[in-house]
Amino acid sequence: MSPMSNLAHHHTAYHPRWYRRRMSVWWWLKDRAYMKFVVRELTSVFVAYFAVLFLWQIRAVTQGPDAYAQFMGRLKTPLFLTANIVAFLFVLYHTITWFNLTPTAMVVRVRGKRVPDTIVAGSNYVAWLIVSVIVAWIFTRGI
Amino acid sequence: MTTGRLTPFLWTLFSAGGTIAAFLFPVHLFLIGLAFPLGWLEAPSYEAFRLLIQHPVTRLYLFALISLPLFHWAHRFRYTLYDGLQLYHLTVFIAVLCYGAALGGSAAAAYMLWNLR
Numbered sequence: 001m002s003p004m005s006n007l008a009h010h011h012t013a014y015h016p017r018w019y020r021r022r023m024s025v026w027w028w029l030k031d032r033a034y035m036k037f038v039v040r041e042l043t044s045v046f047v048a049y050f051a052v053l054f055l056w057q058i059r060a061v062t063q064g065p066d067a068y069a070q071f072m073g074r075l076k077t078p079l080f081l082t083a084n085i086v087a088f089l090f091v092l093y094h095t096i097t098w099f100n101l102t103p104t105a106m107v108v109r110v111r112g113k114r115v116p117d118t119i120v121a122g123s124n125y126v127a128w129l130i131v132s133v134i135v136a137w138i139f140t141r142g143i
Numbered sequence: 144m145t146t147g148r149l150t151p152f153l154w155t156l157f158s159a160g161g162t163i164a165a166f167l168f169p170v171h172l173f174l175i176g177l178a179f180p181l182g183w184l185e186a187p188s189y190e191a192f193r194l195l196i197q198h199p200v201t202r203l204y205l206f207a208l209i210s211l212p213l214f215h216w217a218h219r220f221r222y223t224l225y226d227g228l229q230l231y232h233l234t235v236f237i238a239v240l241c242y243g244a245a246l247g248g249s250a251a252a253a254y255m256l257w258n259l260r
Contacts, residue, residue: 022229023229025227025228025229028227038223038227041219041220041222041223041227042223044215044216044218044219044220044223045216045220047160047164047168047212047215047216048212048213048216048220050168050171050172050212051208051209051212051213051216051248052248053175053176054171054175054205054208054209055209055248055251055252055255057175058196058205058252058255058256058259059255061189061192061193061196061259062255062258062259065189065190068189068192069189072179072180072186075175075176075179075180076180076181080176080180081176081177081180081181084172084175084176084177084180085176085177087172087176088169088172088173088176088177091164091168091169091172092169094161094164094165094168095164095165095166095168095169098161098162098164098165099165127166128165128166128169131166131167131170132166132169132170135167135170135171136170136173136174136184138195139171139174139187139195140174140178140184140185140186140187141187141191142187142188142191142192142194142195
């Protein structure tokens with residue numbers, strides 16, 4: 001292999017010799033489509049928030065009835081109610097964007113024909129509804 | 144890219160976590176964030192909830208419910224920081240921080256769920 005071909009295959013994410021004009025950090029505020037994209041990406045922060053909240057709840061269970069009651073009481077404070085309503089809305093946005101992307105990410109074919117996008121996305125919503133009812137049933141009733 | 148070889152694997156975690164979050168997070172967040180504290184639905188008692196999450200199937204379910212969405216967050220947040228704030232020189236640092244946090248959260252979940260009694 002010649003030295004040149006070696007160079008040609010060398011790839012880095014950041015190439016210091018290129019001139020790149022620095023864009024504003026707020027580039028995504030200029031266009032609705034960019035804004036929707038950034039909001040979609042930021043839903044992940046609320047996804048992480050809920051994962052941590054749930055972890056916290058499990059920890060409270062391991063610490064006994066008093067710690068658990070304290071945790072459940074904390075959820076009734078305005079701070080947590082507000083945070084959870086905001087998080088709920090962002091998580092809903094994640095769900096909707098995720099389902100609507102499914103047909104693009106996963107092309108379903110039945111007998112060689114592509115299943116229409118609306119049916120692929122629609123079946124997600126139906127499955128979501130069924131799963132939500134089952135989870136709500138189990139997690140309100142306990143065992 | 145330093146994480147080049149890992150990328151397909153990380154993307155799989157991102158995708159699995161995104162699907163779990165999409166299907167299951169709204170209902171869970173609705174229950175513990177709104178319905179229980181506001182009294183729309185009655186929360187299970189401590190004992191009932193403890194018995195529920197003690198079940199091996201529930202433990203596995205909860206581990207997946209916490210761990211995979213954390214990796215989903217790590218992947219998305221990593222690129223949001225990287226592209227959004229244009230921190231091109233901090234690629235490795237950001238990646239280690241994000242996936243490290245997801246790994247830490249998963250380890251904490253595994254530890255707690257394993258030791259549940």
